[in-house]
Amino acid sequence: MPAALMPKEEVLDRLTRVFREYGYDGASIARLSAATGLGKASLYHYFKGGKQEMAGAVLAHVGSKFSALVIAPLKQHVDPERRLRTMTYGLNEFYDQGGASCTLDLFGFGSAGELFQPQLKGSIHRFRNALAEVIRAAGFDHNKAETRAEDAIVTIQGALVLGRATGETSVFQRVLKDLPERLLRPA
Amino acid sequence: MPAALMPKEEVLDRLTRVFREYGYDGASIARLSAATGLGKASLYHYFKGGKQEMAGAVLAHVGSKFSALVIAPLKQHVDPERRLRTMTYGLNEFYDQGGASCTLDLFGFGSAGELFQPQLKGSIHRFRNALAEVIRAAGFDHNKAETRAEDAIVTIQGALVLGRATGETSVFQRVLKDLPERLLRPA
DNA sequence: GTCTATAAGCAGATAGAC
DNA sequence: GTCTATCTGCTTATAGAC
Numbered sequence: 430m431p432a433a434l435m436p437k438e439e440v441l442d443r444l445t446r447v448f449r450e451y452g453y454d455g456a457s458i459a460r461l462s463a464a465t466g467l468g469k470a471s472l473y474h475y476f477k478g479g480k481q482e483m484a485g486a487v488l489a490h491v492g493s494k495f496s497a498l499v500i501a502p503l504k505q506h507v508d509p510e511r512r513l514r515t516m517t518y519g520l521n522e523f524y525d526q527g528g529a530s531c532t533l534d535l536f537g538f539g540s541a542g543e544l545f546q547p548q549l550k551g552s553i554h555r556f557r558n559a560l561a562e563v564i565r566a567a568g569f570d571h572n573k574a575e576t577r578a579e580d581a582i583v584t585i586q587g588a589l590v591l592g593r594a595t596g597e598t599s600v601f602q603r604v605l606k607d608l609p610e611r612l613l614r615p616a
Numbered sequence: 617m618p619a620a621l622m623p624k625e626e627v628l629d630r631l632t633r634v635f636r637e638y639g640y641d642g643a644s645i646a647r648l649s650a651a652t653g654l655g656k657a658s659l660y661h662y663f664k665g666g667k668q669e670m671a672g673a674v675l676a677h678v679g680s681k682f683s684a685l686v687i688a689p690l691k692q693h694v695d696p697e698r699r700l701r702t703m704t705y706g707l708n709e710f711y712d713q714g715g716a717s718c719t720l721d722l723f724g725f726g727s728a729g730e731l732f733q734p735q736l737k738g739s740i741h742r743f744r745n746a747l748a749e750v751i752r753a754a755g756f757d758h759n760k761a762e763t764r765a766e767d768a769i770v771t772i773q774g775a776l777v778l779g780r781a782t783g784e785t786s787v788f789q790r791v792l793k794d795l796p797e798r799l800l801r802p803a
Numbered sequence: 804g805t806c807t808a809t810a811a812g813c814a815g816a817t818a819g820a821c
Numbered sequence: 822g823t824c825t826a827t828c829t830g831c832t833t834a835t836a837g838a839c
Contacts, residue, residue, distance in 0.1 A: 454641040455726035539642035587774025
C-alpha cells in the first residue's frame with residue numbers, strides 16, 4: 430500500500446469534527462471534503478461505502494479514542510476515587526472541555542439512528558459496565574452500582590446538550606467536577 | 617380569513633413530530649408535506665418563510681405546550697413536593713413517555729443551531745427559573761436551588777438522549793420518578 | 804492516490820391554474 | 822387554500838485522466 434498524503438488517522442479526526450458539528454444529515458460530502466482537504470473522489474477512494482461508511486469509521490474511531498481516554502482509566506489498579514478522577518480528565522479532553530457534541534446524541538436519530546443504533550447501544554453498555562465495576566469496587570451492591578453508572582452517563586450527555594444549547598461549557602465543568610464524589614458518596 | 621382544511625394547531629403538531637424525529641436537516645419538505653397531507657405549495661402558503669419559518673413556528677408551538685404541561689404546574693399554589701410531582705406527569709406526556717426527542721437537543725447544532733440558539737437559551741432559562749423558585753420555596757438558598765434546577769434539566773435531557781440511543785424508555789421513567797425527591801432532599 | 808468533470812436525483816422554493 | 826408542474830442549486834456518487 431503506497432503512502433497517502435495524509436495519515437488515515439488525521440483524515441478520521443477531521444471527518445469526526447464535521448460529523449460532530451453538523452450531525453449525520455448536515456455533514457455533506459462537500460463539507461467533509463473541505464475539512465479533509467481531499468477531493469470528493471479521494472474520499473470515495475478511502476471509503477467505498479460512501480457517507481455511510483465514513484460515519485461508521487468515525488464511530489469506530491471515536492470509540493477507540495473513548496476507550497483510551499475514558500474506559501482505560503477506569504481499569505487502572507488504583508483506588509476507585511482515583512480511577513474516577515482520572516476518568517473525568519479523559520472526559521474533559523474527549524468532549525473538548527464540553528464544547529464538543531457526543532456521537533451518542535448526534536447519531537441517535539433520523540437516518541443515522543436507523544443505521545447506527547446497535548453500535549451506540551454497545552458503547553453505552555461498555556461504558557456503564559466499566560463505571561459500575563468501579564462503583565462496586567468501592568463497596569456498593571450490583572443494583573446500586575448499575576444505577577449510579579447509568580446516572581453518570583445521563584448527566585454527562587445532558588450537560589453536553591445544555592452546553593450546546595446555551596453556548597456555555599460551565600455546566601459540563603461543574604458536572605464533571607462533582608462526578609467522582611457523587612458516584613461514591615454513601616447511599 | 618376562510619377556513620383551512622386542517623386547523624393550524626393540527627398542522628403544527630404534525631410538523632413537530634417530523635422535526636423531532638429527523639432533526640432540522642433531516643426534516644425535508646417532502647416529509648413535512650407527507651406528514652401534514654398538504655402539498656409543498658400549501659406549506660409555503662402557511663409559512664412564507666419556508667422551512668426556517670416552519671421550524672420557528674414548531675419551536676414556539678412546542679414552547680407553549682411545554683409551558684402548559686410543565687411550567688404551569690410549578691406555579692400552582694400547593695406545596696413544593698406536589699408541584700414537582702405534577703410537573704413530572706407533564707414531562708412524561710410532553711416527552712411521550714420518554715420516546716420523543718427534545719428540540720433543545722435537536723435544534724442545538726448545525727444549521728438549526730445558528731438559527732435558533734437564542735430561543736433555546738430562553739427556554740432553558742425559563743424552565744430553570746421556575747424550577748429554582750419551587751426549590752427555594754422548599755427552604756433552599758438561591759445558589760443551591762439554581763444548581764439543583766440545572767441538574768434537573770441536565771438529567772431530563774440526558775435521559776432522553778440515552779433512551780433514544782438504546783431504544784428504551786426505562787431510564788427516562790426512572791429518572792422522572794426520582795426527580796421530586798432528589799430536588800427536595802436535605803443537602 | 805488524487806484530481807476535474809459529470810451524472811442522476813433530491814433538496815428547498817415558486818408560478819400559476821383552479 | 823390547494824394543487825400540479827417546474828426551476829435552480831446542491832446532494833451523493835461515479836468515470837476516467839494523470
